[in-house]
Every structure is written in structure tokens, then in C-alpha cells.
Amino acid sequence: GAGVSQSPSNKVTEKGKDVELRCDPISGHTALYWYRQSLGQGLEFLIYFQGNSAPDKSGLPSDRFSAERTGGSVSTLTIQRTQQEDSAVYLCASSLALETSQETQYFGPGTRLLVL
Amino acid sequence: EDQVTQSPEALRLQEGESSSLNCSYTVSGLRGLFWYRQDPGKGPEFLFTLYSAGEEKEKERLKATLTKKESFLHITAPKPEDSATYLCAVQSETSGSRLTFGEGTQLTVNP
Numbered sequence: 001g002a003g004v005s006q007s008p009s010n011k012v013t014e015k016g017k018d019v020e021l022r023c024d025p026i027s028g029h030t031a032l033y034w035y036r037q038s039l040g041q042g043l044e045f046l047i048y049f050q051g052n053s054a055p056d057k058s059g060l061p062s063d064r065f066s067a068e069r070t071g072g073s074v075s076t077l078t079i080q081r082t083q084q085e086d087s088a089v090y091l092c093a094s095s096l097a098l099e100t101s102q103e104t105q106y107f108g109p110g111t112r113l114l115v116l
Numbered sequence: 117e118d119q120v121t122q123s124p125e126a127l128r129l130q131e132g133e134s135s136s137l138n139c140s141y142t143v144s145g146l147r148g149l150f151w152y153r154q155d156p157g158k159g160p161e162f163l164f165t166l167y168s169a170g171e172e173k174e175k176e177r178l179k180a181t182l183t184k185k186e187s188f189l190h191i192t193a194p195k196p197e198d199s200a201t202y203l204c205a206v207q208s209e210t211s212g213s214r215l216t217f218g219e220g221t222q223l224t225v226n227p
Contacts (some may be wrong), residue, residue, distance in 0.1 A: 004159075031213060033213075033214070033215075035215075035217075038160075041219065042203075042217040042218055042219040042220065043203070043205075043215070043217040044217075045214040045215065045216070046215055048212075048213060050213070056212070056213075056214070059214070073201075079124070091159055091160070093180050095213070097213070103213070104150065104162055104165055105150075105162075105215060106162060107152075107159035107160045107161070107162075108159050109158055109159045110158070
């Protein structure tokens with residue numbers, strides 16, 4: 001079946017502009033995650049959605065970052081007033097979210113964001 | 117706070133030259149250790165999940181093992197197509213479902 005999809009694949013924006021990044025999880029997966037991968041660094045957790053529960057926003061680096069998930073499926077990550085340090089690859093992942101939480105996360109191809 | 121350290125940062129092998137990648141971790145209550153492969157410009161591709169010390173999993177030329185402090189990814193007789201960055205990540209009792217990643221090992225296999 002189809003994997004996790006993300007759009008756009010690349011985004012170039014000017015400092016101070018707002019951007020929206022989209023993620024379509026694997027059908028039937030109830031958990032959705034956003035991570036950020038900066039050049040030369042490991043993946044950094046941003047936010048986690050599980051069903052109708054309140055999202056875990058503990059990884060968001062500032063209040064300029066927000067995310068929502070509509071209808072338990074598609075998610076949008078919004079970065080307001082972008083800064084050059086926001087340049088990174090933004091990765092989305094989804095999982096079945098079994099009760100044991102030992103679930104495997106499957107990643108999308110990422111959105112490469114460059115802030116000029 | 118969960119911590120994951122991978123070594124070496126980079127590894128160059130000749131085709132057919134077997135080796136191992138290391139992932140050392142510090143967590144409070146391991147729930148799972150995950151290995152991913154990442155090719156340039158792509159998202160991480162899932163390889164293995166290990167849940168308890170002593171567990172081993174194999175896939176083609178790759179074998180992952182787990183102890184209470186570290187995991188190894190053994191690559192037997194690698195081919196150039198095995199060239200990629202290999203990422204290790206953990207889930208723990210304290211971190212819930214989020215993954216904590218190491219910085220990866222960049223593997224290059226020369227023909």
C-alpha cells in the first residue's frame with residue numbers, strides 16, 4: 001500500500017514568511033509524528049498526535065511552530081515568521097499505535113525547507 | 117533523558133569486507149530499539165526493531181543484536197548498494213512513543 005506522503009518536497013522561503021508543511025499518514029495509522037533533521041544532526045522530535053488525545057507538543061522549539069491534525073488523518077505543520085535556523089528537513093512518520101506502544105514508525109520522504 | 121550514541125560516525129568498507137556498527141544507549145526502561153537506513157535525500161527506511169537483551173534479527177546481509185547497553189548492526193559481505201546512513205533510535209518508559217535518535221553512521225562500500 002501507499003506509504004507516508006509529504007508535500008511540498010522542497011520549499012524555499014524568505015525570512016519572516018509563514019510556511020505550511022503537509023503530511024498524509026499511512027491509511028489506518030492512528031499515530032502521527034513530526035521530526036526535524038538539521039544538517040549534520042540527528043532527528044529531533046517535534047510533536048506527536050494519537051487519535052483524539054491532546055497532542056504531545058513538548059518537542060516544539062518555539063511558539064512559532066504549531067501543528068494540527070484534521071479528521072484523524074492529514075496533518076499540517078506551520079512555522080510562522082520563519083528564521084534561517086529553521087532550515088532543515090521536516091520528516092513525518094506514522095504508526096499503528098498499538099497499546100504496547102512498541103510500534104514501528106514509518107517515515108515519509110520529508111520536506112526540505114530553506115529559509116533565505 | 118534518553119541518550120543514543122552511534123559509532124563510528126563514518127565507515128568505509130571494500131565490497132565483501134564485513135564489519136559492525138555500534139549504538140550505545142542510556143534509557144530508563146527500554147521499550148524498543150529501532151534501526152533505520154537513510155539514503156541521501158530520502159526519509160528513514162525501517163530495518164529492525166529489538167525489544168529485549170539477547171534478541172537478534174536478520175535481513176539479507178544485515179543482522180541486529182541487542183544487549184542491555186548497546187546494539188550492533190553487523191553487515192556481512194557488504195555490497196555497494198548497502199551504502200547509506202544507518203540510524204539507531206530508542207523508545208523508553210519515560211519518553212513514551214517518541215523516538216530518540218543517534219546521529220547515525222555513514223557507511224560507504226566501495227566496489
